[in-house]
Amino acid sequence: xxxxxxxxxxxxxxxxxxxxxxxxxxxxxxxxxxxxxxxxxxxxxxxxxxxxxxxxxxxxxxxxxxxxxxxxxxxxxxxxxxxxxxxxxxxxxxxxxxxxxxxxxxxxxxxxxxxxxxxxxxxxxxxxxxxxxxxxxxxxxxxxxxxxxxxxxxxxxxxxxxxxxxxxxxxxxxxxxxxxxxxxxxxxxxxxxxx
Amino acid sequence: xxxxxxxxxxxxxxxxxxxxxxxxxxxxxxxxxxxxxxxxxxxxxxxxxxxxxxxxxxxxxxxxxxxxxxxxxxxxxxxxxxxxxxxxxxxxxxxxxxxxxxxxxxxxxxxxxxxxxxxxxxxxxxxxxxxxxxxxxxxxxxxxxxxxxxxxxxxxxxxxxxxxxxxxxxxxxxxxxxxxxxxxxxxxxxxxxxxxxxxxxxxxxxxxxxxxxxxxxxxxxxxxxxxxxxxxxxxxxxxxxxxxxxxxxxxxxxxxxxxxxxxxxxxxxxxxxxxxxxxxxxxxxxxxxxxxxxxxxxxxxxxxxxxxxxxxxxxxxxxxxxxxxxxxxxxxxxxxxxxxxxxxxxxxxxxxxxxxxxxxxxxx
Numbered sequence: 105x106x107x108x109x110x111x112x113x114x115x116x117x118x119x120x121x122x123x124x125x126x127x128x129x130x131x132x133x134x135x136x137x138x139x140x141x142x143x144x145x146x147x148x149x150x151x152x153x154x155x156x157x158x159x160x161x162x163x164x165x166x167x168x169x170x171x172x173x174x175x176x177x178x179x180x181x182x183x184x185x186x187x188x189x190x191x192x193x194x195x196x197x198x199x200x201x202x203x204x205x206x207x208x209x210x211x212x213x214x215x216x217x218x219x220x221x222x223x224x225x226x227x228x229x230x231x232x233x234x235x236x237x238x239x240x241x242x243x244x245x246x247x248x249x250x251x252x253x254x255x256x257x258x259x260x261x262x263x264x265x266x267x268x269x270x271x272x273x274x275x276x277x278x279x280x281x282x283x284x285x286x287x288x289x290x291x292x293x294x295x296x297x298x299x
Numbered sequence: 300x301x302x303x304x305x306x307x308x309x310x311x312x313x314x315x316x317x318x319x320x321x322x323x324x325x326x327x328x329x330x331x332x333x334x335x336x337x338x339x340x341x342x343x344x345x346x347x348x349x350x351x352x353x354x355x356x357x358x359x360x361x362x363x364x365x366x367x368x369x370x371x372x373x374x375x376x377x378x379x380x381x382x383x384x385x386x387x388x389x390x391x392x393x394x395x396x397x398x399x400x401x402x403x404x405x406x407x408x409x410x411x412x413x414x415x416x417x418x419x420x421x422x423x424x425x426x427x428x429x430x431x432x433x434x435x436x437x438x439x440x441x442x443x444x445x446x447x448x449x450x451x452x453x454x455x456x457x458x459x460x461x462x463x464x465x466x467x468x469x470x471x472x473x474x475x476x477x478x479x480x481x482x483x484x485x486x487x488x489x490x491x492x493x494x495x496x497x498x499x500x501x502x503x504x505x506x507x508x509x510x511x512x513x514x515x516x517x518x519x520x521x522x523x524x525x526x527x528x529x530x531x532x533x534x535x536x537x538x539x540x541x542x543x544x545x546x547x548x549x550x551x552x553x554x555x556x557x558x559x560x561x562x563x564x565x566x567x568x569x570x571x572x573x574x575x576x577x578x579x580x581x582x583x584x585x586x587x588x589x590x591x592x593x594x595x596x597x598x599x600x601x602x603x604x605x606x607x608x609x610x611x612x613x614x615x616x617x618x619x620x621x622x623x624x625x626x627x628x629x630x631x632x633x634x635x636x637x638x639x640x641x642x643x644x645x646x647x648x649x650x651x652x653x654x655x656x657x658x659x660x661x662x663x
Contacts, residue, residue: 126350129354130352229347233349275315280338286344
């Protein structure tokens with residue numbers, strides 16, 4: 105990234121695209137809920153990063169910048185989406201079509217079902233993604249920056265302009281909610297827990 | 300499994316720290332450790348689920364294509380806030396936020412406007428001061444001669460005189476050598492001022508002028524010093540001046556240490572303004588000469604904006620020589636600004652035929 109910022113090296117930027125486009129897409133998808141729109145926004149993230157080239161200072165936290173841009177686009181999109189009210193493939197059905205808790209994409213033979221046996225079972229993956237989508241926005245963005253972006257709590261705090269402790273708290277709350285939502289799938293959850 | 304709602308704040312902090320730094324998990328008590336491990340497991344599953352999100356295979360190529368199109372476009376100003384401020388709030392609200400420098404720019408612009416406005420007001424513009432001179436003259440026509448100003452006290456005058464640079468010794472009778480700056484407040488072209496040319500009356504005998512004759516003799520004796528006689532610059536030189544009129548003054552400070560040129564004023568002073576009919580007229584005349592001297596100083600310092608109104612007043616003085624000097628001063632100011640002072644000089648000559656020496660010396 106330093107090479108790109110200093111010299112405008114296109115190859116360097118291409119490497120950045122290669123490294124970050126997947127996590128950015130995954131991050132945005134959990135907010136936007138629409139694959140086509142997520143693809144557009146993913147492109148927009150890198151176009152905006154390109155425009156910021158002259159202002160980027162190599163502080164070693166390009167990942168922070170990437171997800172900051174992605175987050176802002178997600179926020180803007182969610183505000184616009186409030187006026188759209190259309191079904192997305194990935195949005196949980198929430199009881200529509202007589203199948204609560206499953207997205208339309210899940211009911212259709214989706215192409216994002218993992219093939220690898222070592223991967224999560226579709227049911228588990230679906231449940232996890234549903235649980236993540238049900239998180240409050242503040243917890244979800246922390247959680248996704250952590251798991252999708254691989255960011256440390258310090259980096260998340262810097263991106264969101266909140267304290268480290270707040271980041272840790274939100275992460276803990278998010279994990280607790282997921283734990284409760286997935287309790288029936290975990291044999292360690294012996295039903296004795298009261299959370 | 301432990302219910303987190305039952306944990307103490309300290310335990311929660313330890314749990315959260317362990318989520319951040321796995322090395323701290325070993326320090327957790329068993330109950331917390333179990334909860335921590337469950338959280339870690341869920342995080343790992345979630346990461347796996349999200350990483351399994353199928354990304355369109357051509358997305359990377361499309362992104363690169365968009366980037367190349369952006370690079371090929373005409374350069375546009377960079378969007379977004381600076382990196383250090385981009386990460387927290389790179390959104391529409393932040394972009395529309397007024398920049399920090401806008402208030403400073405507004406204040407600077409207002410200051411510039413005020414400065415330009417003050418400089419263009421007539422008081423500050425010498426050129427306009429000249430143009431309005433006729434207005435001033437009309438205004439001053441009915442005004443009496445300038446009254447004594449607080450700082451016109453003789454003692455102050457004397458100190459001012461002492462503070463002046465010494466007059467060139469070589470001031471001669473010819474009105475000063477060319478190329479030499481001759482302070483014509485002491486030397487009127489090097490020519491002694493004819494007493495008869497002055498219109499100010501000698502101070503009338505009486506209490507107001509008791510000291511005058513003796514002092515005038517002194518001044519005449521000192522008049523022989525270089526510099527000749529020119530219009531007085533100090534009250535000491537003016538017959539009937541407050542000093543001569545018996546007005547009390549603070550003790551002269553080092554009067555004997557005056558520069559030769561200043562001493563010559565006293566001799567001239569006896570000649571330049573003739574005695575006034577009474578003490579008050581003498582006072583006024585003395586003050587007028589002092590005022591003229593001040594105006595001359597302003598003019599020489601390039602402050603014609605301050606000198607011209609004074610000259611304009613003094614052109615109405617009863618003393619012809621004083622008025623002639625005032626007209627000459629106006630003409631010199633006009634020339635200093637690239638204008639023509641001929642009309643003023645003509646008026647000055649009409650009042651005092653010997654004014655040309657002064658004018659020539661001032662021009663040099």
